[in-house]
Amino acid sequence: MIASPYAVDLERIPVREHRALVTGSETAWWEYGPEDAPVIVAVHGFRGDHHGLEPIVAKLPGYRVIIPDLPGFGASSTFAGRPHDIDAYADWLVAFVAETGVADAAANAGAWTLLGHSFGSIVTSAAVASGLAPDRLILVNPIGAPALEGPRAIMTRLAVAYYRAAAALPERAGFALLRNRAIVRVMSVTMAKTRDPGLRRFIHDQHDRYFSAFDDRDAVLQAFEASVGHDVREYAPAIATPTLLVVAEEDDVTPIEAQYRLHPLFADATLAVIPDVGHLVHYETPGEAAGHIRVFVEGERA
Numbered sequence: 001m002i003a004s005p006y007a008v009d010l011e012r013i014p015v016r017e018h019r020a021l022v023t024g025s026e027t028a029w030w031e032y033g034p035e036d037a038p039v040i041v042a043v044h045g046f047r048g049d050h051h052g053l054e055p056i057v058a059k060l061p062g063y064r065v066i067i068p069d070l071p072g073f074g075a076s077s078t079f080a081g082r083p084h085d086i087d088a089y090a091d092w093l094v095a096f097v098a099e100t101g102v103a104d105a106a107a108n109a110g111a112w113t114l115l116g117h118s119f120g121s122i123v124t125s126a127a128v129a130s131g132l133a134p135d136r137l138i139l140v141n142p143i144g145a146p147a148l149e150g151p152r153a154i155m156t157r158l159a160v161a162y163y164r165a166a167a168a169l170p171e172r173a174g175f176a177l178l179r180n181r182a183i184v185r186v187m188s189v190t191m192a193k194t195r196d197p198g199l200r201r202f203i204h205d206q207h208d209r210y211f212s213a214f215d216d217r218d219a220v221l222q223a224f225e226a227s228v229g230h231d232v233r234e235y236a237p238a239i240a241t242p243t244l245l246v247v248a249e250e251d252d253v254t255p256i257e258a259q260y261r262l263h264p265l266f267a268d269a270t271l272a273v274i275p276d277v278g279h280l281v282h283y284e285t286p287g288e289a290a291g292h293i294r295v296f297v298e299g300e301r302a
Contacts, residue, residue, distance in 0.1 A: 002201050003202070009058035017031075023091055031064065032066075042057075042065055043093065050074060051206065071088075097132060111134075115139075118140075125232045147253075163224045184211050191280050203280060244292065247271065274288050
């Protein structure tokens, strides 16, 4: 295990673990920070779990951040009798927010914010477009263009073939392919942009530890197909909520040019570009992301 460069900051923040049945998934979530602090509900990306967003939590002392593991990943079970598509995840998120009571608490004590990273940006956008009503929406590295189009389409199609092969193989071989450490390392090396060797080791260790935390191959394939079959552009025109887009200058998943095209599709959006980083803003530049979040949430007080 590689020590986290954000461990000291994170250890200062109290954390509480919870579990509840939410739309057929035994959902696990973690609550960081004071119970009476401003609330952020955060949704992680594909194949990740709550650990991936902890570096941003570490840079947001004084906030109450609630991070569930998406159904089918981490410590949360799969959906019972329902495919793992965007509609299912959006419905689950609406029910999860109701389960936590943050909307009711916010009505009495202040506004609440919804945050989604990567695949989580699609889930959160779909939920808000369908009626979930946070006071603010934050999308970090949003999936702002079709994955099956553009300069990265070939790599996406190879990934589709990889996940379909893993689902078609006998169970033991399929899991071995999905959890193959060499393939996971290639994904990690491709996405990491930092030149800091210690930070790179930490990123690779995080992916080794948490990128294969799932127990159902079909759920992984369904979630992957949902992630490449949809993007935030579908939902942006229906979102009136004030929105912050935290985007990376060197993102390999959604190019910066596509993020500039995504921005005006929202009724009320602010675009914040972090230079010299790619899709792993949450690992490489969590302090910069947290700074943009504070300014967006707190305004002049930040």
